[in-house]
Amino acid sequence: MGTDATGTPAQQIAAGYAGAGQAVELGSVVVDGAVDPTATVRIPLATLNRHGLVAGATGTGKTTSLQVIAEQLSAAGVPVVMADVKGDLSGLSRPGTPGDKTAQRATDTGDDWTPTAFPVEFLSLGTAGIGVPVRATVSSFGPILLSKVLGLNATQESTLGLIFHWADQKGLLLDDLKDLRGVIQVLTSDEGKAELKALGAVSPATAGVILRALVNLEAEGGDTFFGLPELEPEHLIRLDADGRGVVTLLELGAQAARPQLFSTFLMWVLADLFTTLPEIGDVDKPKLVFIFDEAHLLFDDASKAFLQQVEQTVKLIRSKGVGVFFCTQLPTDVPNDVLSQLGARIQHALRAFTPDDQKALAKTVRTYPKTSVYDLEEALTSLGIGEAIVTVLSERGAPTPVAWTRMRAPRSLMGTIGNEAIAAAATASPLQATYGQTDDRPSAFEMLAAKAAQETPPEPPTPSLPPPVSPQPVPEPQAPEPQGPSIIQEVLQSPAFKSFLRSAATTAGREITRSVFGTSSRRRR
Template sequence: MTAQESQQPSGDPAALPPGAAAVAAGYAFEGPALDLGALLWDGSCLSGAPVKVPLSVLNRHGLIAGATGTGKTKTLQLMAEQLSAHGVPVFLADVKGDVSGVSAPGQDGERVRERAAEVGQEWTAAGFPAEFYALGGIGPGIPLRATVTDFGPLLLAKVLQLNRTQEQSLGLIFHYADTKGLELVDLKDLRAVVAFLVSEEGRAELKGIGGLSTATAGVILRSITAFEQEGASAFFGEPEFDTAELLRTAPDGRGLVSVLELPAVRERPRLFSTFLMWLLADLFHDLPEAGDPEKPKLVFFFDEAHLLFDGASKAFLESITQTVRLIRSKGVGVFFVTQTPRDVPSEVLGQLGNRVQHALRAFTPDDAKALTATVRTFPKSAYDLEEVLTGLGTGEAVVTVLDERGA
């Protein structure tokens, strides 16, 4: 993966065919915007009809989708680099390990120059300011950790998939630790407190506020053990990561690109999901209300987003949906990157205002059903989207964005 820096497309809008001119007018925004490319019209790329997304609506979230090899990662990188150039910090969850090259200048070549000319861009190789992180220290990069105390009982109960009664009991355990001044740094600390509270010596400690049954304690301990086996032990501990670090800019004013390297935890999606829940919840808790700023304070890109939702509990989905809905007002945008919109639950998909949809395949009956379902999620269009989405080439996409009024 290489990095590039581009400028706004050039061209003469007056020379466009009438239909193309109407499309170009739809993407003609007055304020700053990210350049996504140029209009394809009758098989030709019209550099005079740039396709953009306003910077001010990127906190309304988005989706980048498409089959393998259709250009999703390049779209992600294109947007991340331009956000950085506009002074907006970016967070990239790099599951496959293929976006780390954002920090290094790209390599010039004939194909690069051809594509830049097609869309009317002036391409210059450039690296972007980046820092690399590792979840819990698993892999290279700055370790990202949180203490169990700061993670909190409600979020931990969702991750451990506890029922309502067990969640309330976990809240009592945290309450006891807080009143006794016991900081729960890692899962071993939590395990020790649970074991104490069901021992002969510790049972009396919670009698006045409901107590903790041996059966419920057993469920909580077994859930902790299962969670540890998925690699969660590495995530909980000190020093705890300060999420404000993600909001920094470089000395030259460009937004810092924070890259979380996740190849080592790809097979442990619940650990990945746990981190996402904590990170977004912590930011939501700490950031002040921002309304609709001229540009977002931070934009997240979560590649391979299906890993977040595979096997997710109802409580987890409710938590993600609520956080995505509310964090917009804090000036934070979230983009999910995945193969098909079906990978994202409808409750979450309904919160995503901007979409870059690359090609989809329809080789099987299931593929055809998925294609039809995807088309139904788009606004009404003059295009036959089922035909268009299966005929797109690499680097081509159907782009649906909000305008500066949020329409």
């Protein structure tokens, strides 16, 4: 194992995790069912930008492990961004409740457990949630990520990319979904066929499929997410007055029906961080740790272009001082090219009920260093709740020995604080002034509407009637006789004349439409 040969097997394993720098302490080593409180398993902060994986079946303690990691990162002055998919992590903002189980876990892991609350910021995806609303513009989200949300195939994704390119060439700002919808409606209209053809290899049928997918997304509440003001990365990297890292929790809000939008938004945030943060190289502790919960949603049915973007971002963002953790049920949920970049592995219990489960178990075992202390296949199916098989990168950058680890108990509250408390915290947040109100500036939808109004020809003036003729005086007054309608009134009120007006209006409408789009297209060419 490359460790000191002295001491018990548990202490020999723990020697591989020893180091002088700051670290996240996960728990204590278990060998043959006995836990050694002095044999500590830890992740050096200096290696957290080499990324990690937390995996395991439902109910095995993954969320609790994430809570323990987030607490210690915050205490060390490292901000954390987490997706609170199930709403269980809001308890980070409240001190934990003492109890017999907590006391026993603290004894097992050698932890001087103290109830502690941590600084938490509650954000919601879109304007219909209970946290501070955050958004992204359609333009910055981009065609690859939006295609993932819309469930488009490779051909449709390529078409959407060309539509984005056309809008950019025309100077049309794509802030929200109605902007993109307006652009596609122009391109798929009779007057826009020439523009669509000029894009090359874009069929009206494919553009129509994209338009229908956009309409469906709007109907499911996706329009509350896209728009302004857009989330700024610096608001995710903050410390409180005591120098502790702020834990940003992102909840789904109205996007629960589209969890893929949620996971893809997290990928957008990560890509935005990569774009905006400066290069800092290797540091004593990361600038930010980003945690993807339910990571399988990110990779399910993902296109090749999307997977390449994820792989590239994860590979390069470590130089910006950002660490990334993926949390999912099976390591096989994460593509191999991404999995190979994850230096820390925290694997909770796996089930082996079916042949597919057995295959996944065998693949998981092969991702760990060899060990003579544990039978890993047996260990991975025998772990108790709150226990995990762990290996990380040491401060030297080498894999540590495999450790059956009894995880520490969180010091904050395990469970939700309730929607009312979350809403109250969000209302009091300093970010509310920045993101609380939607900014609907003139963008593609308004620009196209204004252009159409400018190119609409003025309506012809209504012909005026001739002035009435003064009656001639008569020598003797006579009783007035009842008069019928004048000839002009008869004409104006006749069904034939009304039919003529409707026909003329229809013809004028067609001419206006042609002048708006056809003439505009010709002028652009």
